[in-house]
Amino acid sequence: MTGPSAATGAAHAAALALGDDALVLSHRLGEWAGHAPVLEEEVALANIALDLLGQARVLLGLAGDEDELAYLREERDFRNLQLVEQPNGDFAHTIARQLYFSVYQRLLYERLAAGDGELAALAAKAVKEVAYHQDHAEHWTLRLGDGTPESHERMQRACQTLWRYTGEMFQPVEGLDVDWQALRDTWLSATADVLGRATLTMPTGPQSGAWSAGAGRQGLHTEPFGRMLAEMQHLHRSHPGASW
Amino acid sequence: MVTRTPAPETAGPAATGAAAAKSLPAAETPLETELRRLAGSVPDPELPVLTLEELGVLRGVHLHDTGRVEVELTPTYTGCPAIETMAADIERVLHNRGMADVSVVTVLSPAWSTDDISAEGRRKLAEFGIAPPRPHTSEGPVPVALSVRCPHCGSTDTELLSRFSSTACKALRRCASCREPFDHFKEL
Known part of the structure; x- marks a missing residue:
């Protein structure tokens, strides 16, 4: 790899991976604007999206020019997890995605905040915001899982459907000094705890598809991501330099 | 506006010198005290009953030898859009005081906490x-x-x-x- 220095290159790779997670999930949550089941949830999801967008701006700023990275990269150049690019689906799908990701993000950022890497300052700040995201996802998981037969069934289905995208979260990210196996163990027990209290069963089956060789972190994405990017980047690409 | 992230301490000899020079801030001059008071009296754009000082987001005001004023702000939430308005308001107030060269930088560390809101701010x-x-x-x-x-x-x-x-x-x-x-x- 060529670059200013190996350490800087690795730190940039890490900022790009985490920045893309935050950016893409922020955009997905933003898609709920005008469509959420109740006004309070509309506001809640938009606020979570705003937190993530703020984190993305800092992280992408560490990796390069935030606007160029967000609006002018091709699909294959994005390093986000496939989990965060999954379509919103019904409200249960969005909550399951939030639960899986917020538990992961909180555990990961707690570890980064305790270290002395370039991302420590951002992680220390963001982890306090993510605690609220996790709290929000947990409460909805409990309400839906331990709610009506219909909400229980749909929440269970959402957890199962997204399960195969969770394995990728624990593949090492270049530039991050983290014990990924321990992170995975903690994530599994934290997730099992919430699902258990919500009367849901822990999904079974592989945590990644046979075709997904690391997938998102290597630039391989699922089909809906291309459509999401087309919408996200359309304005900037069609009208370069446009401003309000 | 620029977000400043601290250079890693092991970044090499070049960074060590710069970090050492930075670690000993000179005592605040009377003009800096006045500029800090002016910047701190700017109202929060979304909660105008609070000043930035009471909100606890103003981290420092430094007057450089070149006449440039550097103001350090920290965001409440990472994505808080109000910080851009805060920066513009601070620049305006300090320009009106006669400071031509004002730059506002955001700092993330240590992370802001609601414990940074003053007792008067809570009231x-x-x-x-x-x-x-x-x-x-x-x-x-x-x-x-x-x-x-x-x-x-x-x-x-x-x-x-x-x-x-x-x-x-x-x-x-x-x-x-x-x-x-x-x-x-x-x-x-």
């Missing part, structure tokens, strides 16, 4: 109808045990309606005594 929030954040008693970032007092009637019999309200920093609650909904500046 003003309550008077404005927003329940002030409770002080942190433990390391937990999401305290749920203590009740939040209704800023309208003073009752502690209040319930959470939504964890997120009109801005990222507030939660929406309702008072069971007077039935009024109200915003709560939630603990961070």
Whole structure:
């Protein structure tokens, strides 16, 4: 790899991976604007999206020019997890995605905040915001899982459907000094705890598809991501330099 | 506006010299004290009853030999859009004081906490109808045990309606005594 220095290159790779997670999930949550089941949830999801967008701006700023990275990269150049690019689906799908990701993000950022890497300052700040995201996802998981037969069934289905995208979260990210196996163990027990209290069963089956060789972190994405990017980047690409 | 991230301490000999020079800030001059007071008196754009000083987001004002004024701001939430307006307002106030070269940088570390809001700031929030954040008693970032007092009637019999309200920093609650909904500046 060529670059200013190996350490800087690795730190940039890490900022790009985490920045893309935050950016893409922020955009997905933003898609709920005008469509959420109740006004309070509309506001809640938009606020979570705003937190993530703020984190993305800092992280992408560490990796390069935030606007160029967000609006002018091709699909294959994005390093986000496939989990965060999954379509919103019904409200249960969005909550399951939030639960899986917020538990992961909180555990990961707690570890980064305790270290002395370039991302420590951002992680220390963001982890306090993510605690609220996790709290929000947990409460909805409990309400839906331990709610009506219909909400229980749909929440269970959402957890199962997204399960195969969770394995990728624990593949090492270049530039991050983290014990990924321990992170995975903690994530599994934290997730099992919430699902258990919500009367849901822990999904079974592989945590990644046979075709997904690391997938998102290597630039391989699922089909809906291309459509999401087309919408996200359309304005900037069609009208370069446009401003309000 | 620039977000400054600290250089890693092991970045090499070139960075060590710069870090050492930075680590000993000179004592504040009378002009710096005045500029800091001016910048700190700027009202928060979304909660105009509070000044930036009372909100605890003003981290420092430094006057360089070149005449450039550098102001350090920290965001409440990472994505808070109000910080751009804060920066513009500070620049305007300091320009009016005759400082031609003003730059506002954002710093993330140490992370802002609701404990940074002054006692006077908390009093003003309550008077404005927003329940002030409770002080942190433990390391937990999401305290749920203590009740939040209704800023309208003073009752502690209040319930959470939504964890997120009109801005990222507030939660929406309702008072069971007077039935009024109200915003709560939630603990961070």
